[in-house]
Amino acid sequence: MAAPAEPLPPVIYTMENKPIVTCAGDQNLFTSIYPTLSQQLPREPMEWRRSYGRAPKMIHLESNFVQFKEELLPKEGNKALLTFPFLHIYWTECCDTEVYKATVKDDLTKWQNVLKAHSSVDWLIVVVENDAKKKNKTNILPRTSIVDKIRNDFCNKQSDRCVVLSDPLKDSSRTQESWNAFLTKLRTSLLMSFTKNLGKFEDDMRTLREKRTEPGWSFCDYFMVQEELAFVFEMLQQFEDALVQYDELDALFSQYVVNFGAGDGANWLTFFCQPVKSWNGLILRKPIDMEKRELIQRQEATLLDLRSYLFSRQCTLLLFLQRPWEVAQRALELLHNCVQELKLLEVSVPPGALDCWVFLSCLEVLQRIEGCCDRAQIDSNIAHTVGLWSYATEKLKSLGYLCGLVSEKGPNSEDLNRIVDLLAGLGAERPETANTAQSPYKKLKEALSSVEAFEKHYLVSITNGSQGRTRMAQCHGMGLQRVAGRRKKSPQKAEIYLQGALKNYLAEGWALPITHTRKQLAECQKHLGQTENYLQTSSLLASDHHLTEEERKHFCQEILSFASRQTDSPGHKIVLPLHCFAQLRDLHFTPSNAVVHVGGVLSVEITMCSQMPIPVYVEQIAINVHFSIEKNNYRKTAEWLTKHKTSNGIINFPVETSPFPASQNNLPALELYEMFERSPSDNSLNTTGIICKNVHMLLRRQESSASLETPSGVALEDGAHVLKCSGVTLEPGANRITFRTQAKEPGTYTLRQLRASVGPVWFVLPHLSPRVQYDVYSQEPQLHVEPLADSLLAGIPQKVKFTVTTGHYTVKNGDSLQLSNAEAMLILCHAENRAVIYSNTREKASDVSLRVQSSDKVTSISLPAAPAYHMIEFELEVLSLPSAPVTGGDSSTLGVTEPHRKHKDTQKAGYCMATTDHKVSIDCPWSIYSTVIALTFSVPFRTTHSLLSAGTRKYIQVCVQNLSELDFQLSDGNLVDTGSSGDLQLVPLNTKTPQHIYSKQSVFFVWELKWTREPPPSLRCQFSVGFSPASEGRLSIPLKPYTYEFQVENFFTLYSVRAEILPPSGTEHCRTGSLCSLEVSITRLSDLLEVDKDEALTESDDYFSTKLMYEVVDNSSNWAVCGKSSGVISMPVAAQATHRVHMEVMPLFAGYLPLPDVRLFKYLPHHSAHSSQLDADSWIENDSLSVDKHVDEQLDSGSIKSRGSVHSASSSEHKGLPMPRLQALPPGQVFNSSTGMQILVIPSKDDHVLEVSVT
């Protein structure tokens, strides 16, 4: 602080402003105290409690101490705050009452009066006590000091208005204490004064603001008032508060402008609407732009002036607050706002003036910020300044356009005039920047001076304006390059730049910018003479739907004219990617399975969607085909063809979505898998998550250098196999093009490249994806013969299908199949046989008649002429003769019956048809070898026979069982004795009418056997029956009857067995539990016959007898046989010889009980020498089971045993002991006349248990 002794002239509007405190009284005293005072006052902060609920603040107070003068006191109505004395202090060191009364009191009174006159209440009286002085004076009243007097006189209520300062210049604790008390008092008083005066001021200001709707109100006046407040806050270092004042002003003004726009105009605002004459930008280097302030004060400021001034103040305060970035942000808002406000207020602005103003302002702000920050700070906060830079760039650009600085020829005279006008509006450079080399003023001036300088500056601002903003840089850069390119200066650079931008747009999929950039690129490339690139870009543009039809046509025409022009170097080709010219939509093979035989014609139809706006004549469209010999031969066969029918032979190609080429589509799909990690100890789930298995693919660094549109990858393939189609005109939209080719070599052909040539320009699609291929195969001729039904039935005509697959062999007229006939199989020749010729794809080609000629040995089928790779199908009827003497007979008696007896378990399931195989050898015209074909026929019937007896009368029953699925008609059942003994007579007991035999059913035939002489021991019979399928009415050929041969042995009845049970004597009925007698009588019916001559026969004196064993068995446990149940008898071989056996049996149940069985066996003696005659009972007991079993079986099966000895032999063999053998009598020889008889058994009386068995 300078010497405060002299009252300083109030210097306002500098940053050094401090609140004014006036000093009255003893000036010398004050001078001596001042240094300490000014030093001590700001040392400690003081809390400032504020009105209106504003937050209290700690402030450090400083003051400007000036000598009290009456002029300093503000007049009524003066609103100046800066010059306002906030506190008045009266200094005195009077300690003498006399002196006080004489001078000081008067002086004080005068001072007080002046203050009162100006209604100033902020005052303080300081009494400095000095011990040294005190001591000299002796007449000091100890009680009433000067201080008390002063308090008494002046501070009638506020005694604290008088402060004592003791020994201020000494260094003692008392001094310190009094200083502290004084300073606190001083600060408090100052703050109180602030609060009071500022509060009053603010109230006044508000009152003024409320009057703003009144007509005479002026914004400028109000501005000055509120700014005063701001100044005070600034003075008190309360920059925040100061800024608030300006922001309020800003908002108020903005609101007015907006209201004006809404039609609510204020009078004072019209003043701001005066035309803009000066556009020299913001001035931020001075804290207060007095020039502008005066303009505002004089109400002469334009809108720009006001805004500039306001912003410069805000900027200053913000910089004080260390918020430079807010300056940048606010500046940008301000500039935009100003431009908008000028428009809103319809202020007339010369063209370009605003651009200049904005440009200058931007640079000014930027430089101001740079001036108060270091480089590092700026770099890290680039985001804040970049907006300003880009705005400046924009403005510079528009200036460039305005002034012809970017036109091809440079500025013309009109442009130059405009430049001069614009520069004039800038006025002279301000003195404070005159010495700076890089001042905004100089920059703008230079930029407008020449084209080169403009470019230089433009480039600088672009670089600055797009730091960290790549897209913006591209956008601007393209603008620059367009500028440069237009003037043909550096199209090379421009091209690179545009490519870069294009890549970016493509990656992000910006359709319109892509188109726009390509357009510029095309222009560049045309200049540069990059034919290939130009044509490619042209083709892209021609297919671009964002362009107008005319533009597209233009680019298309460019390609076409190039194509027609280039003739000088005929070999030269320009290869362009196809996708921008036309798109392959789908591909269709005919035949649809894309498999064709050698020599066959394959047609490939493709749908190409032309992207060109006009029809384009394409000289040739070719598909390159890669040939490989297929290893998998199966694919080529006809079976494969019929089995693998492709859907429809159409292969669709995915439509390329051009806007998103790189980023999304090229990446492989995520392969995500679940992952569970379990702890090894207790298998509980530890972690779970999702794993991406193809991370290496996805996170691979994107090839940054690979351009998206370079045709580099397109390599022409030259292969021997090419599908061609010439002279096609591709209309815009879908076109169908058909290629035809004749298949030559067998193998697989893969379609690789598609290319369309327009003159020397080749549009190439390097790869067809998905993979498309067709196969060519060759096939050997083949013959297949197969039954039409599941199985062929013997005996009736059956259809057999012949299929001739011609393969590579062409069937000529006269070719025939030679079938060597099998003996038992006939080939039935009808008058008319039809053959159908199919193509390989099962399409019916023709239907011709077939000629079949049959001779003894050979059947010749003359094939119809058929081309290669066709199929001839025809059906023939064959007939397997059912009863060939050997096969048929054998199979039924031995082949069928015999094995079944051996394997009991197969017997039940064994009703399968007997089969016969017939082998046919066929000579085919294409081969020197015969083809042997086996046909299996099944015999539809199974026949069994049985012998039935009634005493001595004999019957033969034949059972025919139909095993097939068909129903048959049986007729003419006949049984013939083939044993040549004519005295035997077979009397049929059957109906004469044909009989229907249903599927799986049986029919029985019975004949009675009659003889006149002694019958032969065996009888050979042949059963024959005619049959025909029941469904078919008449058959063309007579069918052979079904025959069955069999032999019946020992059919003559030798013995008759008769059993009878008699109730115990004296009772009428048998009773359970009581013994009954069983009488068995065995009667010989005939004399000695041939059949009796065996080992059992013994002869003694012409008297023959044979040994028989009888056995009584009751299998159903109805009877208990008491005593011997079996025995051996010697039976005389003479008619009517009878042997009776008596036995005791006991019925076990009541009711009608069947009699127990009585069986007879032949008892054959053992041959061995020491054949010890064993007790028959003992071995019978041992072996009875095995014997029984056989007998049962025999009876069950109901068939006659021809070689019965087998069983007894086997049964005796396993005993290992020399034993007599038993031979069961054949059932035909024994007639049990009591079979089926029953006898009534009544329950015994004491039997109270009633047994009921329910089955």
Place this chain on the structure above:
Amino acid sequence: MADIPTENELKFHYMVHTSLDVVDEKISAMGKALVDQRELYLGLLYPTEDYKVYPSHQSPCVESTFPNQLCRYGYVTNSKVKFVMVVDSSNTALRDNEIRSMFRKLHNSYTDVMCNPFYNPGDRIHSRAFDSMVTSMMIQVC
């Protein structure tokens, strides 16, 4: 980008494109500070004075139908999908809150589109519901 005269479409594309820079800037600026990004609204990206179009190859000047300044607002979803809204800045009826709610509506509608199982992410959105929502929003604003 509906309701835009075609001659301006390109410019709007560029404008939106460049404003993505600011979006990126804002995200990277706040990315570290706000780990929990509940706030998706980025606020005013930056105002632009709609530069009067002076197409060099035509006589000046084709007056833009958007008379004044344009404000772009940005909004980034949690999955980094960015919405940019360009608003005529002379439209004072639009306050921050309205913009915010518009974005929220847009986001909801966009989420619905994404939930459509027949929609392939990355394709152009062809959704009647979405279109009508956007149209209604634009009508409401204009």
